[in-house]
Amino acid sequence: MTEPTIRPSETTLRGLLDGPWAHVRQKSRDQLRGDLFAPVAGLGVAEHRERVMEQLRTIAGTEMAGYGFSSAHGGSDDVGASVVAFEMLVCDLSLMVKVGVQWGLFGGAIQALGTEEHHAWYLPRVISLGLPGCFAMTETGHGSDVQGLRTTARYDPDTQEFVVDTPDDDARKDYIGNAARDGVLAVVFAQLITGGTNHGVHALLVPIRDADGHPMPGVRIEDCGPKAGLNGVDNGRLWFDHVRVPRTALLNRYGDVAPDGSYSSPIESRNRRFFTMLGTLVRGRISVAGGAGTATKAALTIAIRYADTRRQFESPSGEEVRLLDYRAHQRRLLPALARSYALHFAQEELVRTLHDGSRGDPLSEEDQRRLEARAAGIKAVATWHATHTIQTCREACGGAGYLANNRLPQLKADTDVFTTFEGDNTVLLQLVSRGLLTRYRDSFGDLDPKGMARFVAGQFIDTVIERTAARPLIERLVDATRRRGESDIRERGWHLDLLEDREQHIVEGLARRLRRAGSGDAAFEAFNDAQDHVLKAGRAHVDRIVLEAFVAAIDRCEDPDTRAVLDKLCDLYALSIVEEDRGWFLEHGRLTASRAKAVTEAVNTLCAELRPHAAVLVDAFALPDEWLAAPIALGAEETRQEERRTGGASR
Known part of the structure; x- marks a missing residue:
């Protein structure tokens, strides 16, 4: 392959990914170093527990422990920082969970559900670990x-x-x-x-x-x-x-x-009291989504670095081919990388909303419900993505990926339960759909003729889909596409319009289906019978908001080359979603057979175009080599650095 003419900036990418809490991410990279925080494979249960507790005591001596607590009791009044710091604990996911229990769930419940007397008496000792x-x-x-x-x-x-x-x-x-x-x-x-x-x-x-x-x-x-x-x-x-x-x-x-x-x-x-109490604990669900995201990034970094240097089978020229030069291998890893970027930016928006709601005026009841539903949906999708992607990365590294000292087996084992705790994913997607149906009902009532006319007139997006800061940008892109009619397969407005349309159609159909059932036992049976439809609505909603978050993040990037690569990565995310669900799009007339084939061709082309940038895209995650602790990733990095120094890279 020839050298790419586009050269994305790793520094720019890292700045965009690190986001508003870049200082917290960097502090984690700087402080969680040395033998105590280096991943160790093969520890016994008792030894592992003692090691994690020692790590926890060390963190308790830093400001990290108090990020999410009130400054009046020794904290920093920075809920966003507490979530981001949790996300960064990929050196040992047992430590990540232990931190989440002590300062997120236990301490967080005292702060959220208690009153000043509880705060003054307990929180200083919770922060210092004097009270586990x-x-x-x-x-x-x-x-x-x-x-x-x-x-x-x-x-x-x-x-x-x-x-x-x-x-x-x-x-x-x-x-x-x-x-x-x-x-x-x-x-x-x-x-x-x-x-x-x-x-x-x-x-x-x-x-x-x-x-x-x-x-x-x-x-x-x-x-x-x-x-x-x-x-x-x-x-x-x-x-x-x-x-x-x-x-x-x-x-x-x-x-x-x-x-x-x-x-x-x-x-x-x-009922309202119960859901209000649970709503104050939403930080745990958001944290789990972010932690799963970081574990997925670690696995992708290991697998892509390895595939970038590992050679297998000779080409016609006689030189062995790098794994990442095979289209099938690109297909395994690069769409997953694109989804990880997309979920990262959706997670960042979630953390911003949580943080802003904790500092200024409390969120309205409606905004709080939206936050909870979005947190539930992103947690479900992010943790399922982690489970699937880490397994794919393990397989992509062959026998080397099965060795404990290459970290992937431990990442796989540790993240598997993420799909279950802080809410079973299937239940969480039902929660997302219930929120959509509630907003639908509030906007359209029983779908009387007037309500139906509003719906047909295209008011769904304005009334049921929440308006975010990025919404004007999204609407401009969609409107421009609609005015032009048939769009290019890689046109962003078409991607946005397609996912919005899918969500609208599914929610409308689900609302009609449940409305016919009436109430009582009949309503329960109808909801139970429609479980596949319910889950489909929740997933369609999350796919759409994640794409919008990715588009908004690209809009913040000012470096042309970096933005060009992010545009391709966003195209790959959107089109891989469409390809994944092409059966629905074909069945409902949103794609023709030839257009569906063109989507698959575009995914292949995008994989080829992004292949030269894959290493930079994972390096921008900036996970220290000490945390990766995988010889197959570290050796690959050393080889790439030598190629960069000598100009010998052949991509």
Whole structure:
């Protein structure tokens, strides 16, 4: 291959990827170095847990631990920084999860659900790691269905205490990080009962270990034992046998109990109160999406560097061919790379929204619902992408990818559960679709003639699809394409229009389908029967917003060569989405057979055009070699540097 005439700037790419929290990313690269943070393969469970706890203690001595907490209690008032710092912990994903449990879930719940008294008493010790804790929500019999949790917290007005109880084994708290070894205090989610009335799920602070590390009276702790991955995290099970905690143990921002047992809340509706409480914990879901994204970037960096130097089979000239010069190999890795870039920019928008909502005026109820739905959708798509891409990278590296010292097996094992925790992905996509249907109903009611006329007139996008800062740019591109009629296969406006149209059509069809069912049991059966349609709507929505985020990011890039490469990468993302779902587009008349073939040809061409830039695109992730810890990636990097120095690269 000839040298590319376009030369993207790795520095420009890195600046765009690092985004508004570039200083946090760089601080992570600088501080998490040395033997303590170098990935180590083959550790036993006990040894791995101790190593991760030592890493956690080191981080507790830095400002990283306090990013997401109030400055009044030793933090930095920077929620965005806390999420980005979490994303960067790819040196060991067990450390990533352990950080998430201590400062994201446990500390985050105290900050979000507690009041000033709780903040002043607990948060300084949470930040310093003087108080290791757990987030005890999931039960053996109830995971995603949090409203159905069966742990109880009954108020005793005679002693002004809550009595926390596990009624049976199905109600035990399960898979709880920090529970098996290190946790001292747990945020326990339970049905709050006063005077015989159940007020729904609330959170209480329950001590689980004494100063000597022994279980507290009435608390039973069991180790979950070895897992497929993340064995540096001490997951455990908790039972409570009529454990008494003081009335002040209730995290009472959204619901309080007076000494006499009377209950009060600023939110009258039990359902609304429940969803408001859960909504404050959305940071965990956003963090998981970002962590999965970084793990995927690490796998792609390893696989693409390896493919850029590993040679296999002779060409007619007699020289062995690099793996990345084979179209089939490009097809395996480069569309995945394009999707990782797209998801990165969508994640950045998500973090900005979360951060802005935590600093200024609180988000409106509608905006909060949009944030939660978007977080759910991106988490689902990003973690499924991680699972698929890391496996592809493992296979693309052949036997070398199966060796533990090349990191890919550990990345695969550690990220597999990301599709499950912080919400099962299938359930999360249903949540996204429910949000779309709610907005559809709010805009069009029961689709009376007037509502239908509005719909046919093309108001769906304006009323159901949220307006973002990038929306004017998106609309200009789409309008320009529509005015011209038949568009070029790589025209951005056509990509945007196609994904918008797919989302609109699917949501409209789903709304009609469910509306015919009525209510009660019939409505449940209809929703159950339409599960494939529901999931399709959620996925179509996420594909569209991710593409829009990518387009908006390119608009911020000022370097012409870098922008040209990003344009190709965005084309590859959009067209690979279309190719992946070409059956739908053909069935619904959005593509002709010849146009569908042209999409596949364009994907092949884009892979060829991006091949010379693949190394720069992964190098721009700026993951230190120490974190990759894969000889096949490091050797490839050394070879490429030598080729650059001597001018011997043949691409």
